[in-house]
Amino acid sequence: MAFNFNWSPLTADAGFYERARDLLTTALNKSPKPPIIVDDIFVTEFNLGSVPPDLEILEIGDLAEDRFRGIFKMCYSGDAFLTLKTRVQANPLNTYLCSKPSFTSPQPLAAASGLTIPLQITLSEIKLSAFIILVFSKQKGLTIVFRNDPLESLKVSSTFDSIQFVRDYLQRTIEIKLRDLMMDELPAIIHRLSLQLWCPDQVPKEEDEVKEDDEPAVNPLATPPLDAVDANGHLVDPAEIPSLSLDGGPETQSLFSQKNLLQLDALTNSHRTSSLFTPGIQDALFRAWAGPSDRVEANNTSGLSTPSLLRSSTYQGSAHTYTFSDSSSQDHGHLPSRPSMVSFNSATTGLSLGSGRHSKTGRKKKNRVVNLRRKTGSEATSSEIGDTSSDATSTQGPMSEPILPIREAPEEELAMPAASIPSKVRFRSPGDTSPRSPLNTDSAVPAEVPVSSIEARDVPITLSQPSSRLAAQEPTYPGRTTEKAEPRSVDAKGQWKRGGPQSDTSSVILEQAWIMKMAGEIARRVYDEKNRNPAFWEEREDSPPPAYEASR
């Protein structure tokens, strides 16, 4: 396997610098500026230089034709430079007064009159050293997250270099601003850019969403799931799906559960007539996401639209899985800054679910914890083949290693909250060893599928599955026993790891913002766990991924 990074062709593109300048100019002027800067900041010159950065691949979590996930280490000390132009306030009294309350202002008459001076700042000798998590999929675009503060040093030269005070101030301020830019703005910019490149239909457009609202019905088959399966669990050729139709043919009935289709129909009809009747759909997975139409729908049907529940969260141990996802961050790639998200982790997913949880408190919570690290290790290195040999039943499809739990894995492998897939055939009997195709739920996320955001599934299969799978897996991991002994401490860890064996979930590239949060969360947990129990890692894996280690 080889990667080919082209540095100079990137810069050879004539329009590239112009676009980059525009993007940088907008980004720099977005946040409020300190009072000393009185004009907009314009990027006049921008050059990436000829020295490429050093890229070191630390991990590749997922690799396919249309998706990629990996962790890189990047070092850069090249000859790129950037020239900014703006105007600054030269009167210190003027800037002094700007940030002060007017009530206690000394209110000078003319001593604070301004003198604005054009300023040109050149940033050069930029030294970067960063761990980059890069996630790419054709559906979701490109997401880059910096795991640490990438900026090591840079040289700021300006028109005021002769004045020590001003130079120091500029150096300080620019470093702070650049850090913000790298950590917050740059991922957003890149994501937006990649969306424009690869999936222009996902670029958020207000009008489109409004239009969708008016459409009375949407054919769920218009955007079929990537890996639709028929009633027998065999893959349906995607080429055949267009030939299916909602109205006729037995194929439809088998592709979507007949009973649930009827109930869905009743549900949508009840919306049209604003009747209060809501058919009870058992073992349904509700998902609120995307456009306003979906949100309305989710509110109406689930009745679980707790305002604080903004993010997809699943509850293990229940056949019902409610998933709430943040529509804005999911579609627009903006970084959410909600306080609720800060505290979000997989340990609280079940708890934070309001009514969905309460109805199920009586049930025993089934914890199935899967050690991913072991698996990846065993796959990557042949030294641990013995471990995985008994793993055949639990290994479904490509065992991509989910360093990043791209989403909180639905417990019991219930239900990816695929919008339009009735993924009822997810679980097969343990004896069924036919390779499971990844259920790429992501493909079902296009914003035109509002109606079928409620997903129904078959009860018996779902419920029968977990225990058997659990049994099949437990002997596989002797190391699990330690975790079982102290489930409380590992619970949180295990919960996100549970997503591990599901290659289908890990291949789903979901909310970028969530990734960022989770990446930080994981790193912290791993670090904590390692500190608490040094032997913890040793019995399972020789060393943590260098990314986490080095970032601390």
Add this chain to the structure above:
Amino acid sequence: MREFMHHILNAFNGATGWNEDNTYRQLDVTARELIDFQLPRGLKLTLSSLATPHFATSYTLGSIDIVDGSISYLYTSTPLYNVAAQSDRITLPALLRSYRKLHDLGSRGKPWSVATDAPLDSASPPVAAGVNKYPSTTALGVLDRDRSSLLYGRLYLPQSLLEGLTIKRFSSALQVHLSAVSEQSLRNGGTMLGLVQYDKGKYGVEGLASTDGGLLGVRGLYNFGGDASSPAPTPSAAGGLTTENSVEKDRIYGRFSAGGELYYGTLNKSGGMSLGMRFATLPAHRGTPLTATLTVNPLMGNINATYSVLAKQYCSLATRMEFNVYSYESEWAVGMELWSNRKPAGFLLGASPTAVESEPVAQRPKIKERSFQAKMEWRLDDEPEPEKPNPAVATKEEYLGVLKARLDHNLRIGLLWEGRIKSLIFSLGTGVDLHKLGEPFRSLGLEIQYSS
């Protein structure tokens, strides 16, 4: 619109005879108020009251993005009698008029009324300002005034921002002005500014210190020319003679003031200074009242010139030019103020005033009759208490509203219409950007004030 508490503060200064204009800070206040008047934003309601002569409260409720408000209290040791605080009695010019007349230098220590000071009715006789003329109050009263103090506090509610102000008068020429703000977001949780003001009539000096950055400052103003140099016969004394009157009209009679300011921040090692000069006609001047100022900031190369004129009783104009000799940047702005007595609150296009019927209430001689009780008791009435001068009537307030407008070099227009409807004083303002004609209205605001 001046805030109610500002109005009370003015009244306090008036009642204690403090000349608030005799500082360098107020050198160009006329042009500043004509041009840089504040546009209201959002909706703002103010309920105020001068509950007792010593105590005033004010409550503000505003909504720009969120609903916010403030509560403020004010206490003065000097009773504020004869101050029109009710919003139906308050004189509009006292609250809204921008063009300010100069105070008489000699009137220092002598109380003046806010209501009669602000309106520029030429009918009001110019005070023959004898330098040594002291008010006819008792010595005790003067002493009381000279020791007066004022306390003011204001709490902004959602932000938990607290403002406090103390003014303590030590003599008729010396006062200390201490203001403080406490807020969480500020460094050290708040700032404090202390001002020591010394007003000797001919000159006024003040020193200031701020906890913010350890700023120290000195500013001073020196008056000369006009009444400041010649206490001799004022033209108003000879006002009766028509022959001299025409001569007086030609001669511009005014006062020069020159001053400067100097600041130094002890913590951030920065400073600033400026020099300024003003010529303003005195109230006794018979011609068009005008004020011209020139300020120079030699450090920053900034030159600022203003010229404001009271073209007619109902119209004031002001211009301002700014030029920076280092950066060659220039700015200009013009401001205008139009008073009107048309019917809906001085609306310029409204109905013309109904033939100034000028409520003859004040003129009609009241036939006094013995009260019923007095008759019953076979005696005469008590001596009637002297009628309280009603400022609203006394100044013959005829203006119902005012339109203020400004235009600056960015082609931004500010429009403000202020007036009185019933007993509510309102202020409706908008900002218009001529560069963006697609959506010209940059801001819109309405401020309503009621006081009792």
